[in-house]
Amino acid sequence: MNRYPVWKYVIIVIAVLLGTLYTLPNFFGEAPAVQVSSGKVTVKLDTSTLQQVEEAIKAASLSTDLVQFDGNSIRARFDTTDNQLKAKDAIEKALNPDSSNPSYVVALNLVTRSPAWLASVNAAPMYLGLDLRGGVHFMLQVDMQAALTQRVEALTGDLRTTLREKDLRHSGISRNGQTIEIRLRDAQQLQTAQELITAQFADLQTSPVTQDNELRLLATIKTESARAVQAQALKQNITTLHNRINELGVAEPVIQQQGLDRIVVQLPGVQDTAKAKDILGRTATLEVRMVDESTEGRAAEQDGGMVPFGTERYLERDGRPLIVKKQVVLTGDNLTDAQAGFDGQTQEPVVNLTLDGKGARIFKDVTRDNVGKRMAIILFEKGKGEVVTAPVIRAEIGGGRVQISGNMSTAEAADTALLLRAGSLAAPMEIIEERTIGPSLGAENIAKGFNSVTWGFVVIVAFMCVYYAMFGVFSSLALAFNLVLLVAVLSMLQATLTLPGMAAMALALGMAIDSNVLINERIREELRIGASPQAAINAGYDRAWSTILDSNITTLIAGVALLVFGSGPVRGFAVVHCVGILTSMFSSVFFSRGLVNFWYGRKKKLKTVSIGTVWRPDTGTAVTAAKAD
Numbered sequence: 271m272n273r274y275p276v277w278k279y280v281i282i283v284i285a286v287l288l289g290t291l292y293t294l295p296n297f298f299g300e301a302p303a304v305q306v307s308s309g310k311v312t313v314k315l316d317t318s319t320l321q322q323v324e325e326a327i328k329a330a331s332l333s334t335d336l337v338q339f340d341g342n343s344i345r346a347r348f349d350t351t352d353n354q355l356k357a358k359d360a361i362e363k364a365l366n367p368d369s370s371n372p373s374y375v376v377a378l379n380l381v382t383r384s385p386a387w388l389a390s391v392n393a394a395p396m397y398l399g400l401d402l403r404g405g406v407h408f409m410l411q412v413d414m415q416a417a418l419t420q421r422v423e424a425l426t427g428d429l430r431t432t433l434r435e436k437d438l439r440h441s442g443i444s445r446n447g448q449t450i451e452i453r454l455r456d457a458q459q460l461q462t463a464q465e466l467i468t469a470q471f472a473d474l475q476t477s478p479v480t481q482d483n484e485l486r487l488l489a490t491i492k493t494e495s496a497r498a499v500q501a502q503a504l505k506q507n508i509t510t511l512h513n514r515i516n517e518l519g520v521a522e523p524v525i526q527q528q529g530l531d532r533i534v535v536q537l538p539g540v541q542d543t544a545k546a547k548d549i550l551g552r553t554a555t556l557e558v559r560m561v562d563e564s565t566e567g568r569a570a571e572q573d574g575g576m577v578p579f580g581t582e583r584y585l586e587r588d589g590r591p592l593i594v595k596k597q598v599v600l601t602g603d604n605l606t607d608a609q610a611g612f613d614g615q616t617q618e619p620v621v622n623l624t625l626d627g628k629g630a631r632i633f634k635d636v637t638r639d640n641v642g643k644r645m646a647i648i649l650f651e652k653g654k655g656e657v658v659t660a661p662v663i664r665a666e667i668g669g670g671r672v673q674i675s676g677n678m679s680t681a682e683a684a685d686t687a688l689l690l691r692a693g694s695l696a697a698p699m700e701i702i703e704e705r706t707i708g709p710s711l712g713a714e715n716i717a718k719g720f721n722s723v724t725w726g727f728v729v730i731v732a733f734m735c736v737y738y739a740m741f742g743v744f745s746s747l748a749l750a751f752n753l754v755l756l757v758a759v760l761s762m763l764q765a766t767l768t769l770p771g772m773a774a775m776a777l778a779l780g781m782a783i784d785s786n787v788l789i790n791e792r793i794r795e796e797l798r799i800g801a802s803p804q805a806a807i808n809a810g811y812d813r814a815w816s817t818i819l820d821s822n823i824t825t826l827i828a829g830v831a832l833l834v835f836g837s838g839p840v841r842g843f844a845v846v847h848c849v850g851i852l853t854s855m856f857s858s859v860f861f862s863r864g865l866v867n868f869w870y871g872r873k874k875k876l877k878t879v880s881i882g883t884v885w886r887p888d889t890g891t892a893v894t895a896a897k898a899d
Contacts, residue, residue, distance in 0.1 A: 272807050272871035274864055282864045285856070286751065292758035295384035295395040301335065302354035304361055305379040306344040313373045319365070320344055326364035332357050336386055347381050354378060371654055396761050398538060399768035399842065400524070400707055402716050405538040408550065409703035412531045415448075417503035417697035418496055422448045424606060425474065428627030429489070432470060438463060441484070450474070450489040460485050500530065503697040508533060511550065524766070528837060533699070547701065556602030559594045560636075561644035561660055567593040584648055586657045594646045594657075599636050604629025610683040613673070619683035621659075623672040630670030638666040647674075719772030726776050727753065730783050738790050740880035744865045745786035745858075752782045752850075752857035759849050770843035778850025781825065785858035789814045793881060803879045807870060811863050818859060826851045 306323055308315060320339045327334055327346060334357070336347040346361075348354045358376055366372040382395050400407055426445045429452075433440060440463070441453035454460045464476050464487060473495035477488050491499070508525055515523045515537065524536035535550065561567075566578040571591050577583050581593050607624040625633055636645075646660040661674050730749065734742035756778060760767065793810030801809065829851060832844035870876055 272804055272867045274867045279864060282861055289754045289758040292393050292761045293754050295382055295388050295393050296757060296761060298383040300380040301347050301383045302351045303345050303347045303379050303381040304354060304358045305377050306361060307375045315344060322364055323361055326360045327357055330356060330360035345381050394761060394764065397764060397766040399766045400536045400538045401769045402767065403538040404707045407705040408535040408701055410533040410535060410699045411702045412504055412507055412533060413698040414500045414531050417499055418448055421499045422450065422491060424626040426450050431627040431631055436466060452487040454485045454487060460487055463487055507697060507699060511535060526837060556605060557598050557648045557650065558600040559598055559646050559648060560640060561646050562593040562595055563643060584655050584657050592646060592657050592660060600629050600632060608687045610687040619680045621674040621683050621687045625670040633672065634666060634668040637663050641665060715769050719769060723772065723776045726779050730779060738882045741790050744862050745783060747865060748786060748857045748862035749779060749783055751861050752854050755853040755857060756850050759853060765845055768839060768842040770839040771846040774843045774846035774850065778854060782854035782858055785818045785854060786862060788817055790881060803876045807866060815859060822851050822855055
């Protein structure tokens with residue numbers, strides 16, 4: 271009746287081992303480290319960079335506990351801060367020989383002290399949020415009106431080009447704020463222009479007016495289209511901020527939307543506010559230029575000599591020099607979109623670009639006159655330019671849609687599209703709120719949160735053991751396992767633990783023990799009405815399960831609502847809250863019954879169970895050890 275099959279005990283043992291394994295990294299603390307990340311969006315880290323770091327550390331006669339490459343950054347861990355500072359200088363000199371144009375960001379950081387064998391199984395501690403580790407907090411206001419104005423300006427150029435191609439004469443097109451005004455000569459032209467805009471410009475709505483005896487057609491951007499422009503601007507700004515903040519070496523930055531036009535940026539562990547503001551406000555621009563394919567230009571590429579007059583030397587992504595003309599064909603202002611895709615005929619990865627009206631007209635003329643020649647797309651950042659790609663022009667390209675192809679993998683095509691799309695901010699931003707939280711305050715918050723969870727656990731265990739005797743011990747062990755399992759799951763998810771998250775963890779303890787209280791009281795009720803101990807245990811767990819399931823599901827619904835509709839600290843609370851509910855259902859029912867079955871289920875003639883005082887309703891007496899009749 272109260273016996274688990276072997277496979278259930280195997281599940282419990284595996285859960286205990288995995289929970290302990292993935293909880294362990296959180297107890298080792300942090301050690302000083304040097305983190306290397308890309309200083310330019312065109313520079314990628316690889317195994318060769320890792321080898322350079324290791325050689326630089328070895329050349330400086332320093333020993334490191336661990337050198338780890340996670341794909342986005344390289345981290346070298348040291349035992350003292352003195353070695354950390356010496357290693358930073360050595361790595362800086364090795365990776366950035368030209369200090370005026372650094373390719374990598376070498377920053378001081380903190381990493382976990384957990385041993386390498388834990389890292390080899392991807393066991394890592396939870397990230398600590400801004401309120402626990404200290405750092406800087408920014409609230410950024412996005413200028414949505416500027417984004418709309420930029421879009422209307424692009425539509426004005428497209429509209430001017432379309433009317434000229436359709437040979438529709440007019441007296442002029444101008445932009446007044448976010449309204450496009452088209453002056454027409456007669457009603458027939460006005461109707462034709464209105465029909466053309468309706469057919470080809472889905473983002474615009476038109477209304478004819480008469481002003482100073484002159485027919486005018488006013489075109490404004492639709493409300494739903496304006497919302498789409500604002501949403502895209504916010505999304506692109508968040509993407510650009512992610513790219514820039516990587517330079518700070520922040521382990522787990524928080525960059526999220528708040529409201530319709532604000533972005534919250536939290537950088538745990540960063541104390542240099544000036545440097546953070548500099549990177550957040552940095553601008554990047556794109557330029558399209560023709561490659562100098564003259565004899566002098568080719569010679570300058572090969573031997574590194576003097577470049578021809580009217581040209582400049584830039585480096586491609588693989589480090590090869592390229593001589594390009596100074597004349598700028600297009601800028602990033604003419605690029606409206608860049609997406610990775612596949613060629614319709616060859617199925618090779620390509621990058622599809624979309625230009626505005628002015629850019630499309632210029633690009634058509636340039637490609638018509640330079641078929642068979644190379645065109646370089648250059649990204650400028652920190653005043654330095656690097657060639658993102660330099661494709662060959664195969665034919666005249668019109669219509670404002672451009673396809674870049676040639677020996678690119680799918681990942682490289684996606685990276686190139688991201689560079690072209692997110693090289694600069696889609697709309698200006700202004701810092702409207704700024705806070706700095708010191709590491710000492712974070713340490714104090716950690717101590718307070720740890721104490722609250724610890725004392726809550728101790729008081730609950732003491733009460734359960736006194737009130738429910740042996741079943742209280744089972745419940746306390748299940749509660750301890752629930753805490754271990756909760757921390758393990760959060761660590762496996764690499765969740766960020768904040769102060770509200772620690773509050774949710776303390777709350778999860780009380781909610782988890784509530785299920786065991788229901789089970790224990792149900793067993794007592796069965797004993798009161800004269801059931802045998804084995805039958806009372808079986809009925810207690812079976813009949814309490816439906817109540818436990820209902821209460822946890824309703825609580826989980828509230829937690830999911832907080833997770834979906836909340837933001838910031840509310841989401842941090844909701845994540846721990848929801849995970850705590852799921853782990854408590856496993857520990858309080860499945861795990862605790864495994865302990866009870868292991869302890870009592872083997873006894874065929876069970877006479878008593880230790881579950882505290884059981885009151886007999888018929889006699890009004892209390893029996894500490896309930897006996898079977």
